[in-house]
Amino acid sequence: MSNVSNYNLDFEKPLKELEKRIEEIRLFAEEKQIDMSEEIRRMEEKARSLKLEIFKNLTPWQKVQIARHPKRPTFLEYIELIFHGFIELHGDRLYRDDPALVGGLAYLEDIPVTIIGQQKGRDTKENIFRNFGMPHPEGYRKAIRLMKQAEKFGRPVITFVDVAGAFPGKEAEERGQGEAVAKAIMEMAGLKTPIIVVITGEGGSGGALAVGVGDRVLMLENAYYSVITPEGCASILWKDASKAEQAAEVLRLTAEDLVELQVVDEIIPEPLGGAHTAYEEMAANIKGSLLKNLYPLINDDLNTVLSRRYQKFRQLGRYLEE
């Protein structure tokens, strides 16, 4: 996790440099009272096509970098832009309230829903408070509690997934992190109310799957979802974490790959340049997709929904049989 202000996407460098030059020329022109508008217009044109070229041909590793961008919108920002009337509900009733996982009641247009998601910090201080968005077992247990509550009152559940991975900590192990993750998966699989999952940033393995079982799994264009981080995979495969770029290629972790593997149902497009460049546009895209997917679900017979959910995950393996 690098410092927020120093976070640069290397592949964006030519674009950033060009944008900087345009700005310099603009200032120069203003200062010297020269008309350089034609020059500026031409350079802006060039910047636009460069941006398009960069962002329409992102490699998996570049997408991972965008997904981890410290300015990428977090769950709380999405809540504000997508839902209204949010009331946060706290605690797992067993140990404590985990700030790395936020949940509560909200309206999506006029539909009351339960929303749950991992919450990364937006600066160092908040990141420490929220454990970099990595829940402890009590976070998953809070999620389970809120889901069971949603089931009881017939509210659909919408989860937002953005987690680097489950938290490697002594206390998390002592309090049964593995059990909490498994329990959350089981409860989601059998929950008698519709569930929509949105993978917004990092879909880090067990930590992601713990809130990732649903009737519809949607994924942002530049998010990633993987059994292991590219760095982890590289250090196992090639004993070299710096080969993460190659690992990102073989893991098939992009939204497109995952649609092909049927793990993800729908890709939500991001603004050109990534979600962090235009929060409102990003939120509007998510909202549109949520509404489109939720209406049919709440009108379907619940038993149909449940058996379809079972089949959806049941057929996700690829194996050989004589």
Place this chain on the structure above:
Amino acid sequence: MKEINYDKDVFGLSDQQDEGGDKWVFKDLFRSKQKYVTIRQREVPDSSLHEPSKKEVPDGLWVKCDQCNQMIYHKDLVKNIKVCPKCQFHFRIGAWERINYLVDPGSFQELFATVTSDDPLKFPAYQEKLAKSKKATELEEGVVTGVGNIGGVSLALGVMDFGFIGGSMGSAIGEKLVRLFEYAAEHGLSVVTFSASGGARMYEGILSLMQMATTCQALNCLAEQALLYISVLTDPTTGGVFASFASQGDIVVAEPGALIGFAGARVIKQTTRQTLPAGFQKSEFLLEHGMIDLIINRKELRNTLARLLRYHQRRKRVINQ
């Protein structure tokens, strides 16, 4: 902050691999082909016929205990189901070896043996890994599934083998376990699984992760029928296997001294710089923290399982819908 590289252990992915497993002579006998239920019947041989597995028990007549350094006569160790007679250290054992000592003689029928791993992502080195593991363990996949009796009670049984790519769970293991759970639900059988795994199988990427979901949801089928599921955790049960079906037994049992957890100890130390207590993530640690029901010595396991199964024999109860 320091670059975190914890996932290797967080999700139990490991390339460590035991060259273990026992020779099996009757391996491909009695193979039948059916669409869904594939049954392969095996005779249960005297366990003393087993060759020692290479790493766990080195060649030769004498074996040194990993824990107390006691020299043990190999035949005595086999007779003692690979438990050190002096300090009770439990050596890892292969899937068939475990089945042989566990089930009533002649009662085990293997199911779903024809389900094996594909290479869906065309992942580097995966084919080689599979070939090497198949050769070393003489298994086709990292779990053996089937039906049999323990103490006269019939049950569905799934036994993992750590020797097969670290017992890592890919699509084939997931599929075999799910079929086992569904079969048990259909036939009103109790289920016992023995886990031995480093976690999800990286070589199948996201599809491995999804096996956590498929196995967990299939357990719901058993719960709906009020059927018993006993999970026995053996050394090691970590990562995505512990964080799915293995931790969700109605009764969770562990062998003594087994490593059980989600995140790996090394990575916890690296990431958080915490000092970890002695015995961290061992069976005894989990018992103390309320995460498991029982620790049972391998020599008592058969007996205890039989008793637990008998408690739940009035299966197929009528459930009011």
